[in-house]
Amino acid sequence: MHRRKLLQWGLGAFGAGLLPLAAARADDNDIIGAILQGKQSAAPSVPQPVLRPTPVEAPAVKPVDLKWVHLHNVHTGEKLEAVYWEDGEYVPDAVQALNKVLRDYRNDQVHPMDPGLYDILGQIQSRTGSRQPFQVISGYRSPATNRMLSDRSGEVAKHSLHMEGKAMDIYLEDVALEHVRAAALDLGRGGVGYYPQSRFVHVDVGRVRQWKGA
Template identity: 55%
Template sequence: MIGRRRLLAGALGFAAPALLAREALASAPRQLSLVNLHTGEKLAATYFEGGRYVPDALAALDRVLRDHRTGEVHPMAPGLLDLVAGLAGQVGRPGAVQVISGYRSPASNAALHANSSGVATRSLHMQGMAMDIRIPGVSLARLRDTALALGRGGVGYYPDSDFVHVDVGKVRQW
């Protein structure tokens, strides 16, 4: 009969490599390449390095993702950046992620809502928790399906407007 201590030591021996691999992945550098289609600004940034988010890189991403109508800059949720970077990685990252909409000020969101039933009154864009994107060379259907498979937030499919909405709110789709 195997002793309890020996059994625990054996179990830890099997679990340790998996835990170390997960920890290494969690602390691996994270990069994102974006182009804002309204301003033409491009940015490739390593926004997570050494197990920490990089404040200067986050600020640069916030600026590129600002409300292009008002110029207002708002902090974007790091989890959203992780989601978009992960999504780009899953589809093979053939080019920079094209951003149709990042942060939206309440005034911009209200104006858009007044002209479109497709804009939520309490949009997560106003909290820096949503982006409308596309990736050159990747079909919108594949982008949508990959985002849904990640299961990390909301996914809206807008083929007529040529973008996919992703957010870090509740998991849902439309």
């Protein structure tokens, strides 16, 4: 091959080999220029992780255990609706107030009532669905009052549990008397006396028993 042609071919081939490199450098210059001018980002954006706060669990709220009783003393007209039990124990102020409402109205003598009576009333109210207060005919009876009633009527026990604050004579205005009696008997707690003519049910915290009076 002629030397000149060889050189020309070699230059041509070498030049042709440089073209891609030159073009690549031109492209790089264009990209760098665009970056400097703010036309193109320097690097592809990488999604940033979303940081969420760690949920903090609220402290568990202990449910409050409440027991209510609603009474109306038919002799004095006094009414009392009270929470007598809260968080596993009887509420002293409520118990004292209930003692006063259930006192012997004939001589105003106050005696501690057995709080178990209120549990019985609450269960009777729950079973009957009553929304009315318990009408109380008799709560505590002093020995003098009980003796007087026993002498007057053979249906009053000489050693009545009323004298110990362990009995009540009650009825509900929105529940038939026989249904009150049935609910009390279903509980299987203490004594239940049924007095349909006198219109009351006797409940107490003594031994389990039942009877019917006038």
